[in-house]
Amino acid sequence: MKIGLSGPRRRFLARAAAGLALFALGLWQVPHRWCGREGAAWYAGDAALQGRLARGVERWVAAGLDRPDFTTGSPLFDGEWLFGTYLMAGLGFGQTAIEHPGWREAHAALVRRCVERMQSPAVRAFDRERWGEDPLDSLDGDKGHVAYLGYFNLLLGLQRLVDPGAPSADLNDRITAALARRIERRPGLLLETYPREVYPVDNAAAIASIGLHARAAGKGRPGLLDRWAARCRKAWIDPATGLLYQAMSAHGALPYDRPRGSGTGLAAYFLSFADPALSRELFEAVRRELAGSFLGFGVVREYPRGMSGPGDIDSGPIILGWGVSSTGFALAGSRIHGDRDLYRRIVGTVSLFGAPWDGGGRREFVTGGPLGNAMMFALMTAQPCGEAR
Numbered sequence: 001m002k003i004g005l006s007g008p009r010r011r012f013l014a015r016a017a018a019g020l021a022l023f024a025l026g027l028w029q030v031p032h033r034w035c036g037r038e039g040a041a042w043y044a045g046d047a048a049l050q051g052r053l054a055r056g057v058e059r060w061v062a063a064g065l066d067r068p069d070f071t072t073g074s075p076l077f078d079g080e081w082l083f084g085t086y087l088m089a090g091l092g093f094g095q096t097a098i099e100h101p102g103w104r105e106a107h108a109a110l111v112r113r114c115v116e117r118m119q120s121p122a123v124r125a126f127d128r129e130r131w132g133e134d135p136l137d138s139l140d141g142d143k144g145h146v147a148y149l150g151y152f153n154l155l156l157g158l159q160r161l162v163d164p165g166a167p168s169a170d171l172n173d174r175i176t177a178a179l180a181r182r183i184e185r186r187p188g189l190l191l192e193t194y195p196r197e198v199y200p201v202d203n204a205a206a207i208a209s210i211g212l213h214a215r216a217a218g219k220g221r222p223g224l225l226d227r228w229a230a231r232c233r234k235a236w237i238d239p240a241t242g243l244l245y246q247a248m249s250a251h252g253a254l255p256y257d258r259p260r261g262s263g264t265g266l267a268a269y270f271l272s273f274a275d276p277a278l279s280r281e282l283f284e285a286v287r288r289e290l291a292g293s294f295l296g297f298g299v300v301r302e303y304p305r306g307m308s309g310p311g312d313i314d315s316g317p318i319i320l321g322w323g324v325s326s327t328g329f330a331l332a333g334s335r336i337h338g339d340r341d342l343y344r345r346i347v348g349t350v351s352l353f354g355a356p357w358d359g360g361g362r363r364e365f366v367t368g369g370p371l372g373n374a375m376m377f378a379l380m381t382a383q384p385c386g387e388a389r
Helices: 007-035 039-043 047-061 075-099 101-119 125-131 146-162 169-185 200-216 223-236 261-271 276-289 324-336 340-354 369-380
Strands: 291-294 297-300 356-359 362-365
Touching: 039 047, 039 340, 047 075, 047 101, 047 362, 047 369, 075 101, 075 125, 075 146, 075 369, 101 146, 125 146, 146 169, 146 200, 169 200, 169 223, 200 223, 200 261, 223 276, 261 276, 261 324, 276 291, 276 324, 297 324, 297 340, 324 340, 324 369, 340 369, 362 369
Parallel strands: none
Antiparallel strands: 291 297, 356 362
């Protein structure tokens, strides 16, 4: 006996199927468009948006942060996050001072505040504790200290562009000379971040700081930059993907970790200050090998397709292969190298998970805390070589 659906049941199922299709279409079309509605304005350097986020980050900078304000569970990482908050805030203030000349005086003062805090014994303690010597008191020595010196010197170089009269020019000269001397003496041209720990992304910040120093001081491009870039392409970039290896062996000869999105994306940002060509190559690898879309939101993998691995302090959480850090870091590369669509879609992702809140003339990402807000400020306002778009 043939059993069929009754007329009412067929109509009900048809309506349900249509409703489900409309729901799926709405899920695909509406949320990412709503969350990313400010993406084009952010990409264009909208002064109102940038100004509100700057005021939000300024609140954290003025708060007198210390290690107990961070809760990673590791004294080392707490110290790194404290240091990183002032670094990324300072880069954001420096970049926006250049993009919006009317802000230069006020934001130059905020860069000075960040430099002062990064120079303080409390903020540089994380590096001192690992090396058993202070990074600034040992500039005549040969130990790497690149976790502190490479990043701090990058901000000093940007400060010199924005605020030529800043009192840190001599320190910028001395750190640059120390880093260049130490890199030249290493057969593999890589410095240790901490004893027997070598990370190409940290060295990218250091070499970028050397190039930025030359530009800010009105000097010619150092030959070390081209030698370092050639070595990077030969030894520290995975030939199959074009992505940067996350870590190298203690002597910098062999990969110690896989190619990953977080290190590659961050290195592309830092290298833009001194080597735009290498920066673009790394960003193109991120876009080609890692970037994608989920329900219209821009996302970036931490590991290349076909490869998986755990999340860590560098990657942040990894969800279905998509990395939180690698996605955020790609904001900088997409703005620096002109990918408006990827930038806009990632802004949608940041808005979805960051929970932006406006009030009192400020914008803050509720889930970001001091480091997250400072990082978004720097990454969302990144510019080619620190110049206005």
